Amino acid sequence: MAQKRPFNEGKRHFKKSKKQKTSTATEGSNEEVLLADIRSLLKDVKLSDTEAVTGEEVAKQLPEIHAEVDVTISELSSTGDGLALEDGQVYVIPFATPGDVVTARVYKHFEEESYSLADFVKVVKAGEHRTEKPKCQYFTKCSGCQFQHMPYSYQLVHKRSIVEKAYRNFSNLPASAVPTVGDTIGSPLQYGYRTKLTPHFDGPPGGRRDKRHGIKVTWPEVPPIGFMLKGTRKTMDIEDCPIGTDAVRIGMKKERKRVSDNIDSYQKGATLLLRENTERIEKVAGMIEEDKETESKDEVIEDRGSFVHRKTCITDHKAVSTEYVDDYRLDNPAGAFFQNNNSVLPVVTQYIRDHILEDSLQSKEVANGSSGSSPKIKNMIDAYCGSGFFTITLSSMFSNSIGIDISGQSIDFASKNAELNNLPKEGTHFIAADATHLFASVDTEKFPPAETVVVIDPPRKGCDEGFIRQLLSYGPARICYVSCNVHTQARDVGWIVGGLPGSEKLEGQYEIESLRGFDFFPQTSHVEGVAILRRKAEQGTSSNGASVSNTE
Numbered sequence: 001m002a003q004k005r006p007f008n009e010g011k012r013h014f015k016k017s018k019k020q021k022t023s024t025a026t027e028g029s030n031e032e033v034l035l036a037d038i039r040s041l042l043k044d045v046k047l048s049d050t051e052a053v054t055g056e057e058v059a060k061q062l063p064e065i066h067a068e069v070d071v072t073i074s075e076l077s078s079t080g081d082g083l084a085l086e087d088g089q090v091y092v093i094p095f096a097t098p099g100d101v102v103t104a105r106v107y108k109h110f111e112e113e114s115y116s117l118a119d120f121v122k123v124v125k126a127g128e129h130r131t132e133k134p135k136c137q138y139f140t141k142c143s144g145c146q147f148q149h150m151p152y153s154y155q156l157v158h159k160r161s162i163v164e165k166a167y168r169n170f171s172n173l174p175a176s177a178v179p180t181v182g183d184t185i186g187s188p189l190q191y192g193y194r195t196k197l198t199p200h201f202d203g204p205p206g207g208r209r210d211k212r213h214g215i216k217v218t219w220p221e222v223p224p225i226g227f228m229l230k231g232t233r234k235t236m237d238i239e240d241c242p243i244g245t246d247a248v249r250i251g252m253k254k255e256r257k258r259v260s261d262n263i264d265s266y267q268k269g270a271t272l273l274l275r276e277n278t279e280r281i282e283k284v285a286g287m288i289e290e291d292k293e294t295e296s297k298d299e300v301i302e303d304r305g306s307f308v309h310r311k312t313c314i315t316d317h318k319a320v321s322t323e324y325v326d327d328y329r330l331d332n333p334a335g336a337f338f339q340n341n342n343s344v345l346p347v348v349t350q351y352i353r354d355h356i357l358e359d360s361l362q363s364k365e366v367a368n369g370s371s372g373s374s375p376k377i378k379n380m381i382d383a384y385c386g387s388g389f390f391t392i393t394l395s396s397m398f399s400n401s402i403g404i405d406i407s408g409q410s411i412d413f414a415s416k417n418a419e420l421n422n423l424p425k426e427g428t429h430f431i432a433a434d435a436t437h438l439f440a441s442v443d444t445e446k447f448p449p450a451e452t453v454v455v456i457d458p459p460r461k462g463c464d465e466g467f468i469r470q471l472l473s474y475g476p477a478r479i480c481y482v483s484c485n486v487h488t489q490a491r492d493v494g495w496i497v498g499g500l501p502g503s504e505k506l507e508g509q510y511e512i513e514s515l516r517g518f519d520f521f522p523q524t525s526h527v528e529g530v531a532i533l534r535r536k537a538e539q540g541t542s543s544n545g546a547s548v549s550n551t552e
């Protein structure tokens, strides 16, 4: 049992501060995001009396490494950790909530940056947001989830603040340029939502050396198969993961058994794929009851109105997985990127449909049922399109679309998906290339910027400057930027609105119309950001491109 010890008690647990090298954070990384939160928490801390008197920085007394301290959590960081401020040092402790008093075991000091990393040991006194019984037996050990002990409503409130802070800390924009962040839209499923899990196992001790020397690798025992043990590089054994869908959880049990039974056939560690696959069958009377009776242990039957969804788990990276978003069918290479929370996808696509044209002449016409002139925005460019998720689910709104993705395999599937969903061939095109080459391929006669919306959904690192520069030169009427990393999204949106360094003439063309998070990842600290931007009206022109008279 960890010993309870109030913070700062007992000198033997403290050591003199030594200068340590500061972390080398990259843009949008966890370290950088955490540092921004730490700096803002420290900002209000006044200099200690001694510092004020001597003008010298006095070496701080910090707990010895591995010492246990009791601290009070004052806030949650954007990385999902509890932050406690004690004597000018911030303690970063996972699995804690604001108001908690927790015992934590310190394992690393960053003295220049005035923060320390610590493992969560136990709750001494629960804060008001620690109300939920975690559904997973591995919670606080596995590194996958951070929030199972918090009510879902509070998770959403916290995720809104993550979006707010991202734009405050990383967009470089004045507060006046950032609209009020909307409430986070929740996921219909808060557990049982992940359609893909990738547990792994490590090779046996000495396995690499044996392999190098041509010796057959031997396994003294079946290794732990699961996810990372929090705060370590070790894999922990995980039998079940309640954020996975039922089909994926069934697959996990089967795969674990298969690997255990065949461990000697592996020469090294491996990552396993568990990807849900859906077969949609038209429902006939009595089918559900019949299917439930004959339902095998490997499948899950779901009643979807006029259809039945038969769900199974794919483990072969090269197989094709199918899922449905509303009535759109999306096929994908099972091992390639596809959104992981199917339950929230109809919600986000409907939101984008409702807002992508807002404020334009077109949306007013649609709302009034009038159609004096032809709709203004007719085209969509889907940058970082993967297997065409946005092109396909938004296709009813546009007559022309073009998608680009660096993965040739995803582009092949995007074309197949367009066909599967009956998108018009002449109006739908996909290119396999780096997104930076996108605008060179866009025919501005077919895609006039004033009649085009660009949807951007890049990987976590965001877009690069080259892409943003070309986007600004092209100048579409509207931009919808979707991202699983709101920090790099904030940086990129900052460039789009405020201009890139050295591109002064492209500054100030855009304004942010709306910003909000969607909870694609319940129980974790991740949030998906959706930012809608519009091109500002040029002088003498309204935002919808119509001429504006200067006379009343």
Ligand SMILES: C[S@@+](CC[C@H](N)C(=O)[O-])C[C@H]1O[C@@H](n2cnc3c(N)ncnc32)[C@H](O)[C@@H]1O
Pocket: 337, 338, 339, 384, 385, 386, 387, 388, 389, 390, 404, 405, 406, 407, 410, 433, 434, 435, 436, 457, 458, 459, 460
């Ligand atoms: C977050 S995924 C989005 C995919 C798709 N929009 C969806 O929702 O399924 C990001 C995509 O960016 C692609 N990608 C990564 N780097 C790229 C680049 N430099 N140019 C174009 N596509 C890129 C990846 O292949 C991946 O499909």
